Structure formats: structure tokens, C-alpha cells
Amino acid sequence: MNRASSIAMLIIGIILSLIGASLAAGGLAVAVLASDQRDDGYFTSPTERYAVASQALVSPRLETFGEGTAERLPFDVGTLRIRVTAADPADEIFIGLAPQDAVEDYLDGVDRTELRDVDFTPFRPVYRNISGSTTPETPESQEFWAAAASGPGEQEVTWNIAPGNWTVVVMNADASPGISADLQAGFRSELIQPAGTAILIIGLVILAVGVPLLVLGAIGLGRAAHEPRQPTPATGLPPFPASTGQGGAPVLATPAAGLATPATAAEHYPAEHYPAEIIGRLDPGLSRWLWLVKWFLAIPHYFVLFFLWFAFAVTTIVAWFAILFTGHYPRSLFNFNVGVIRWNWRVAFYAYAAAGTDRYPPFTLARADYPADVVVDYPDRLSRGLVLIKSWLLLIPHLLIVAAITGSATWGWQVQRGEYDGTGGLSLLGLLVLIAVVTLLFTGSYPRPLFAFIMGLNRWTTRVLVYGALMRDEYPPFRLDQDTET
Template sequence: MTKPASIVMLVVGITLSIFGFALTAGGAAAALLASGQGDEGYFTSRTERYTVASYALVSPQLDAIGEGTAERLPFDVGTLRLRATSADPDGSVFIGIAPQGDVDAYLKGVHHTELQEVKFQPFRPVYRDIPGSSTPALPAGQPLWVASASGPGQQELTWNISAGNWTVVVMNADARDGVSADLQAGFRSELIKPAATGLLLSGTLALVLGVPLLVAGAIGLGRHGGATAPAVLQAPLVGEQRQEPAGIIGHPVRLGGHLDPALTRWMWLVKWFLAIPHFFVLFFLWFAFAVTTVVAWFAILFTGHYPQSLFHFNVGVLRWNWRVAFYVYAAGGTDQYPPFTLGRTNYPADLDIDYPPRLSRGLVLIKSWFLLIPHLLIVGAITGTATWAWRTNDGPAGVVGDRGGGLSLLALLVLIALVILLFTGRYPQPLFAFIMGLNRWVYRVLAYGALMRDEYPPFRLDQGPDEPDFVEPPGRNRRDGHL
């Protein structure tokens, strides 16, 4: 298979697979929703209290079906059920649905309130007050309602949804101002189950076509990925043994990055923008990486071998990601634009992983999650976001809720180094060495979690631009993964 053909297969496979996963997830959610219908087949919201000082509370325009749609549709869209109870035990409530234009005419010049949105956790409705000086007529006597209910206690209306622009109106039955009511909405439709079935079937078909194409494309690119490595990261070819001094063993995951001695002071300010094409490609490559890792999981479980072409493809994805990370956010160590390739190049940052001749069939069941827990805590501390929170007000209604943001430890250190570069023209060498050690730790853990090696990542911060060799401690067996 030629390289262009592999690229086409990979692109088509990724597109179909993403589409298939999205449809399948939507179908599963719809099926779960359909199976969870209760209360006479309705999906219901929580009952919440809405209180306004005006004469009427109106909903936003209900135009989900769309203006210009035929009045009578060839299928039943669904049924809307609304329940309202006056907050005053002795009061009566009115609730009705009418065309938007008719409601506007009825409430013209009347002080009323529009419900714009509802925010949860905590519950808080957001209103828009519409001033007026007129007093409305009694709502129950108006001919505009397509469905309505009025009286003391709980009132309920049901309405078969039809095309048009509609508005829900809640008022006191006697048309006095100061509306306070407990409201609940419910929806029922016979379309949910067939829609779920259709989504599941379409998604499954897309996956059946897409995943094999994706894997075939990755295999083809993996076979074409054996470019010449720079000397500092030169990996052995398949079947060759690394020639190293006795007692000296380099880590099988080798990450390197060399600081550009002539870094531009300001270039890092625009690298995020310049790297957008890489981010776009990497989004799809990481999706392919996840799929091929699942395929490799089954291959290792049943054969004890990681498919060699898939291995080289996944190494290429990690290599591509590291070059972009080194260029932009994980180090900012070079102004040289990253190449668009999975193969090894003479770029200042590169990564390589020795292909394992055999992998443990038992470890594959637990090493990606259970064995990695200590390392995941450390990597979380390195790359996780340190957040701070604050509260904001949204108009007179009060608190919206907690919001936050922050930087990871790695991002903070890189930012400090780049700010120093901006003002002094120099990237601090000790800080660069430390940043490289953090990245090296992260990628070792990533490779282990992606099933690419059985050697357990060392709890060691190997700093510096190049992957250091180390002396094998007595009594430790690197081959079986116990370090």
C-alpha cells in the first residue's frame, strides 16, 4: 500500500469513526432516555418556584419546529405537559399556550416578565422585565389560547406540539399582579425510540466501515514511518540490539529536546496561532491513537505482541505531539516550525520508543489504570490545572455561581521561562532542564499507559535535553518491568 493511499484510508476511517461514535452515543442516550420514561411516559423537569412582580410570566418563543413548517406534519412530534400551582394556598393560577403574535397583542402595554433562561446548581431563573401601565383582561376569557388551565390548586394542560411560534403564559387567574407559582414541564414523544434505533444502526454501520479503514491506514503509515533518526535519539532497527556499555541501560522511551540558542524574544506570543493547523491534525491523530491502542490491547491479550505497524504509527503520533508541544506550550524551546510528519526528523525535539519483542498478556489487563495510579497522581500534579474560584453577579438577581481557572505546574514554569526570555533575551538553562525532566516523566507514563512497554516508569526526574543512560541497580530486573 502506498503512503498516499494510507493517508486517504486513515482520513476516511477517522471521519467515519468519529461520525459513527457520535451517532452511536446519541442513539444510546436516546435509548436510555426512552427506557427511563416515567410518570405516564413523560420526561419531567423538577418542580421549581418562579416569582415575578408583574402581571404575567411568559416563556421565550417556542419555535423549535420552525416558522414556515406545514401546520400539519405527517407524524406526531410529541406532547407537552405543563403543571402549575399557585404559591398562595388561597390563590388561583392560570397557564396557557398561544401564538407569539397573539400573546404580544394581549400583553401590549401591560407590565410583564419574560423568562430568558434558567440556570441550575443553584437554581436561578433569569428574567427580562418589560414595563407597562395597562391592566390585562382576565386570561381565561381570551380566545387566543390553544391549550389552557385555570383554577385553584394544581392546574395541568397538555398540548400536542405543532408547527408555529408559541409562548407559554403564567398569570394569576384574577389577572392581578405579583405572580408566584410552582411549575413543572414534561415531554412525551413516540419518535424517541425509532430515532434511537436509527441512530444506533447508522452509527454501527459507520463504525463497521470506519474502524477497519482507520486501522488499515494506520498500519500503512506505520510501515512507511522508518525515517532516519538524529544521532541523539537513534533507535535500533527492528531485530537489532542496542549496543551499550556493559551495565548501562537507556530507558526504552527516549525523549529529547534541544534549546534553540537564538530564540526570538516575542515569537512565543504568536506560536499558539501559528500551530493551529497542527492542533487540528493532532485532534484526529489522537482519535486514531485511541482506536489503535484498543486494537493493540486485544492483540497483546491474545498474542503477547503489539502489532508492529500500529506501534510505529502510535510512536509517530506521540512524536508529532511532542514536537508541537516543545514548539508551543510544553517548553517553547525552538522557533523552528514543526514538520507535518509521523517520522523521525532532525527537528530540535524528537521522541522514540524501542519496539518490544514481547509484552505480558497479564499486565495488559491492569497496567493502564491500576498500576499507573501512583504515576497518574504525579502526572496530574504536573499537568493538572491549579484552579482558583470567584463569584460573579449577573444583574440584580444576584450570584451566578462559582467560576475558576488556572495553569498547570508545567505551563506555569514554561510561562515563567518565556517571560524571562521576553525581558532578558535568554531562556534560563536550569529551568529548561527541569521542564524537560517533567515532560520526560509525562511521556514515559503515557507510553506505559498506552501499552507500548512493560517496563514500569521510574520515579525519577531525568533532567536535561537528552535522555540520560543510567546504571542498572543490583537486584533489579528491567526486563520483567519491576523497577
């Protein structure tokens, strides 16, 4: 399988898998919700208070079917249920549903309010007032209602949906102005569960086609990325780029194992080194201002990485089963996943996680002549039992630390009546990088000690990612390794 074929299979597989996963998840959710018999199987809106000063609250037009639809359909489309309760228990409230033309004739010249839209999180109704001076007859005296209820306390109407244009009207029973009531709408249909099941089946079929294509494409690219290197004569270890800071001073110790060499980690690393590392060499002549636009320049990479990380998740699941049954991580999938981590690290090192180089990252999974790299020793064998717990249970202490490193410090506020709610902030890593690049802007120099600390944080998160992605059984160390000499 050549590289072009592998790329094509990977792209098609990712697209089909994304579509299939979305359909399957949506179909499953709909089918499960439709099977829920609570509240008589109705999907309901929250109960909220609606208050207007006019004589009638009118819903938007409910166009159930297009023109030309038969008046009687050969199947039950569904049932609409609306409950309304006057804010004052002593008041009598009216609710009715009728053809739109009949409602417009009845309320012609009457001061009324049309409900245009509703936001539920937070609750905020959008009204349009239509002024008038005519006093209508009481709504209960009209004969055009398809469904209606009136009286004190909770009133409920149910209506089997039929073709046409319909409108819901809420009024005081005596047609007086000033309406304040709590409303809830619900809908159920016998078609929802079969539709959800059908969507689920279609999604699973698409997944059954997409996932194998994705995996085959990843295998092909993983094989292409396997480039064994000769050990250096002096040390017998695979060569790796020297790590230098400003002025060429070494700032980073990163013994690099081959991408997928058969030797064990112990043969490549001293005892204090973890068999998965990142490389980052600080450019001595960084531009003072380019960091301001690097995030924008990297947008093409973000787009590609979105799909690559999805493929990474799928291939990791496949690797989970392979390790569970064989004790081995498929070599080609291992190479592919290391390549995804490598690609992501190059972009992160360039744009936001270090801003340590002005060289644009290459579009490749393989190792390249670039100042940022990721190297992971391929394991001869992995524990079949450990794979069951290491990605979640054993990683909990590290995940808490990584959350502190990469999670956002939040700020937020709420305006009265729920008009706005927002959160945002910088992570610890993001804050340190911001301090570094602002210093670069004003001094022309990237602080070397700060760079070492930033690299230590990135190294920690990368080791946790590699362990959680099942690539190694060695537990990640609780250290930054900022200043190890080469």
C-alpha cells in the first residue's frame, strides 16, 4: 500500500467514522429517550413563567405539514400536550389551539402579544406586541378551537397533530388584559423510537465501513513512518538533536529512542529517564512579534489535527483490544499514534505551548529536521492486565496535576435575570508562555529558565498522554526534568 492510498483511506475512514459515530450516538440517545415511560413518554420543556400586559399570548405559527398534505394521514404523527397554570391560583386561565386563520379573525384589532422565540438557558422569552383597542368575546364562547381548556388551577390540552397551520392562545378566561401563567409543552410520537433505531443502525453500518478504512490507512502510514536509524559510534544510542537555548547553550536533555526500535527502554535510557520524551530546542533569534500571529498561522494544522486526534482515539481502542488479547501494541498503529503526538507537539511548540521557534511546522507524522520532536521506545511486550486500569484508575494522580497545568482558571459572572453567563481564563502553562513572549517582545530575549520550566510542564503532560494511550507500562515519574544535560 503506497502513501497516497494510505492517506486516502485514512481521510475517507475518518469522515465516515465521524458521520457514523454521530448518527449512532444520536440514534441511540433518541431511542433511549423515546423508550422512557416517565411522564407518559412525553418530551417536555421546562415549566417557565410567561407574563404579558396584553389580552392574549399567541404562539408562533405551528406549520405541521406543507401545503397539499392530506387531511388524514395513514400514521400517527404524534401528540402535543400543553399545560398552563395561572400565577394567581384564584384566576381562571384559558388555553386553546386552533387554525391560524380563525385565531387571526378572532383577535383582529385586539391588543395581543406574539411569542417569537424562547431561550431556556437562561430562560428569556422574546415577544412582539401587536397593539389594538378591540375587546374580544370570551375565548371559551368560540367554537373554532381544536382543543381547549379553561378554569382555575392547572389546565391541560392534548392534540393529535394534524396537517395545517395552527396557533396556541393563552388568555384570561374573561378576556381581561394582563396574563401571568406557567407553561410547559410536551410532545410524544410512536415514530420517534423507530426513527432513532433506524438512525442508530445506519450509523453502525457507516462505522463498520469507516473504522476499518481508518485503521488500514493508519497502518499504512505507520509502516511508512518506520525508519530505523543507525546508532552513533560513540554511544551506541540512536542519534537525537542537540538541545540548545539562546547562544547555543544546552537547556534540554532529551535522549531520543528510535521511533519504533525493537530494543527495550533500558537499553536506550539511563535509569532516570522515561522511555517517552519530547524534544524542544529554543531558537536563538526569535522574532519579537511573530508570536502574536502564530496561532492564526497554525490554523491549517488545527484543522488536520482535529481529524488526526479522532483517528488516534480509534486506533488506541483497536490497540487496547490487541494488547488485551496478545500483549503487543501493533507496531504500525504505534508508529502512527506517536506521529500524531509528534505532529501536535510541533504545532504546540510553535504556536502556544512554548512559542520556542519561528520555523513553521511540517505537515508530516514522521521525524523531520525541526526543533521539536517526540520519541517513544516501542515496547517488546505490554501487560495484558494493566491495560484494563492504567488509562483511568492509575492515572488519576497525574490527571489531577495535568488538569492544574493545562486547565483554565475560570472567571465568570451572571447578570440579574440570567441575561449572560460566561467563563474563560488562562491555564498555568498558557500564563507562563504569555509571560515569556511578552518578555521577548520588550527585551528581545526568551527567558531561558522559564523556557526550561515550560518544557518541564510539557514533558510531564506528554508522558501522561503516552502512558494513558497504552504505549508504555512504566508509570510516569512525578518530576519536570527541566535541566538534564545532554
